[in-house]
Amino acid sequence: MLAKVEKKLDHYYYHQFMGAVLYGVILAIALNYFWKPGHIYSSGFTGLAQLIDTLTDGRISVSWGIAAANLPLLVIAAFKLSRRFAIFTALAVALSALFVPVFATKTVLTPDPLICAIFGGGLNGMAVGTALRCGVGTGGLDIIGMLFKLKFHTKVGSVNLAFNALIMIGAGLTYGWQYALYSIIGVVVSAHFIDVFYKQQQQVQEMIVTDRPEEMCEHIQRKMRRGVTIIDAAHGGYTGKNKSVVLTVVTQHELPDLREAIHEVDKHAFYSESKVDHTGGRFFEPEP
Structure with missing residues (x-):
């Protein structure tokens, strides 16, 4: 009986580990092959890290921005949510920060910002949806949403909307307002793919x-x-x-x-x- 329980736990943790790895790899591909060439910003803390990287002329890279922005929330999640969730979320965040420079490339598949927004958003939605389906958080607004739901028994849609609106304004001020609109398209595509890959909340x-x-x-x-x-x-x-x-x-x-x-x-x-x-x-x- 004990052996069966241990086997089930090993199987469960294996899925969480693979979810974290897939999230890191897919996010890095979306960022390097689509978002950067198309001047597209992601939503959430990844978009915040991109904005910080742009405003500091690369002195604070996207990788460091992702890690630094998520660190305090991961500590809170360990105490308020669960340590297991915090550990695997930290793993997903760390791997994404690690893989972003690993997958860095000068290859430009297409300079078309619309294509970059659609495919980058689709890959990001697939990455987030797969991670959540495996029981792994992706940090940032995911943790904030769970904390709000735990404390107030409500969704945090208005906070997400306000936060992402600031990211899109940053995209507009940095690259031009047409790129802010392209980024919004990417966010919408990403949200759709999250729903496709993550069905637990439906x-x-x-x-x-x-x-x-x-x-x-x-x-x-x-x-x-x-x-x-x-x-x-x-x-x-x-x-x-x-x-x-x-x-x-x-x-x-x-x-x-x-x-x-x-x-x-x-x-x-x-x-x-x-x-x-x-x-x-x-x-x-x-x-x-």
Whole structure:
């Protein structure tokens, strides 16, 4: 039994380590091959590090800017969130700072700022989404968002928007306002790709119509740590038979497990899924 637990933990930490490595490599490629040649700024603390590098004429490089800006937040995350999360986030930040100069190049794939914004943003979104999917934070606004959610039970969208607006203004003042607009395009593309690769934060409501509600409820709760509500006395309009409706909310990432649980209990159950914009009450959030 102990060997199985150790194997599972090793597997979990392996995924976190690989997530941190992939984040560092992909971010460095996006920065060196697309953002720099296209004069495009990223969002968040990476964009802040780019702005510092520009304003200091390279005396404070992007690598040092990434490391220095994230250091105090990593210390706070270790005490307020979890040490494991802080350690792997620090690893992701350190590797990104390390790989930026390693992947430095004079090769210009294209000088077109629009192409650079789209492909750089896409790579950045893939890097961040993959890291988050592996349980690794990327520092900066990710940590601020988690701290706000933990303290105030709310998202930090306005803070993110204000912070990134300052970065875009910096891009406009530095390279010209057309580059600020290109940078905004890159941020939008990045946000879309984060949603594509990281589905844990996307919630889905599942409605299940079955004649085995108690068994369905017990199986879902045993297989997944999710609450279930049973609505009795439903009536089938076509069959005329009495049914029960089982409601639960899961993350997009958990949908395959939920569908499997439904099939294991009742192969003939009807179920439908709908996107959830907000949940209140005690929705289980795993420790970061």
